Amino acid sequence: MDLNTNIKSVVAVTLLTAIISPVLAYILVCAVDQKGYARIVGYAGINILVGIIIFVMNIKRGKHLYNKEFWRYAFGFNVPLLAYYLSQVIFNQSDRIMISHITGTSDAAMYGVAYNLATILTFILNAINGSYVPWLYGKIKDHKAEENKTISLILTVLMGLMILCVIWYAPEIIIVMAGKNYEAAIYVVAPVAMSLLLLFYCQFFINVEFYYEEKGMLVYGSVGAALLNVVLNAVLIPAFGFVAAGYTTFISYIVFALSNFYTMRLVLKKKKLPDNMYNYKALLIIFILFMLSGFLGVILYAHLIARVMITLIVFMLLVLNRNKFIEALEKIKGR
Structure with missing residues (x-):
């Protein structure tokens, strides 16, 4: 993998998420009565959306949704x-x-x-x-x-x-x-x-x-x-x-x-x-x-x-x- 590309991708995604999340949260808080829920949706919604996009891109790049060895390793590493x-x-x-x-x-x-x-x-x-x-x-x-x-x-x-x-x-x-x-x-x-x-x-x-x-x-x-x-x-x-x-x-x-x-x-x-x-x-x-x-x-x-x-x-x-x-x-x- 080209690390220069990887660095730029990480920085770009992080910056966009950090900027868009509070802006969306502010807009939603101003627009609706349920201020608390609006703030949660603003922050969580962007992260969920970005996560889904990255997940789909990785699935397409990997060409396989399920690999027993990888899934077992991922669960074993992250569950603890x-x-x-x-x-x-x-x-x-x-x-x-x-x-x-x-x-x-x-x-x-x-x-x-x-x-x-x-x-x-x-x-x-x-x-x-x-x-x-x-x-x-x-x-x-x-x-x-x-x-x-x-x-x-x-x-x-x-x-x-x-x-x-x-x-x-x-x-x-x-x-x-x-x-x-x-x-x-x-x-x-x-x-x-x-x-x-x-x-x-x-x-x-x-x-x-x-x-x-x-x-x-x-x-x-x-x-x-x-x-x-x-x-x-x-x-x-x-x-x-x-x-x-x-x-x-x-x-x-x-x-x-x-x-x-x-x-x-x-x-x-x-x-x-x-x-x-x-x-x-x-x-x-x-x-x-x-x-x-x-x-x-x-x-x-x-x-x-x-x-x-x-x-x-x-x-x-x-x-x-x-x-x-x-x-x-x-x-x-x-x-």
Whole structure:
């Protein structure tokens, strides 16, 4: 398969879905009385339609609807992961449900706006991972996994910088998106957006677990982190309000990332393989710097000019080092 074509297809489908879904949901919400159902149909309808189209295309390309060996493998691989996928739903929805029951629907709406903004880059994360995984698996197969050290760090920096842009300019974005009535929601954006980089780390480790078809510990880790999120919400939301839910999400994703890090290393040890795919020390340093930068942005929320000046300085540094990022992306595309 031509990976360049594959990358473009993944990015195109992801972007179109990410753009069309909220637009359709907004149109339906404005057009009908059942606002909740309209929003569900808007988001789910597009995903279902895209899924059906991709399914039909794959069936036509494969020329066979049923292959016993493939079906058995697919069920054997995915059925044990149902608990993992369910835990992700809990991660995404439990905060708002619990806020609604504990402090009220207005706070839940406030949190929802901030959460949607903080996770707006999820589609980019998925597109990057969709293009990166075939490259990574090819390197593992060719016994060149150590080449991933540099690539993974550059991708992490790129993802981190995009997330920081959302964190640093959350006040302005939220006012444009939802108006000044939702201004209090800005303090939820930072911890939830930071969780997105932790999810990016999780994908690094989960990709290796999937390659070696080791899924058991992933399920335990994801369910445990989701339950921890629920427990922390029950304790902290009544005491500190809806903003606490952002930090419970952040803490839960730290646990989830550590769980997958530990599991991946166990898998490599079990397979008697070298643990040379990631520079763990550098990943940790990047995350600490990212976290400090994120909270610096929160401290500077009242000082737009300072935020803009710092952003321009960082942008100039990126331009000066642009060749390193371009080279890394070309390596992935050229696999």
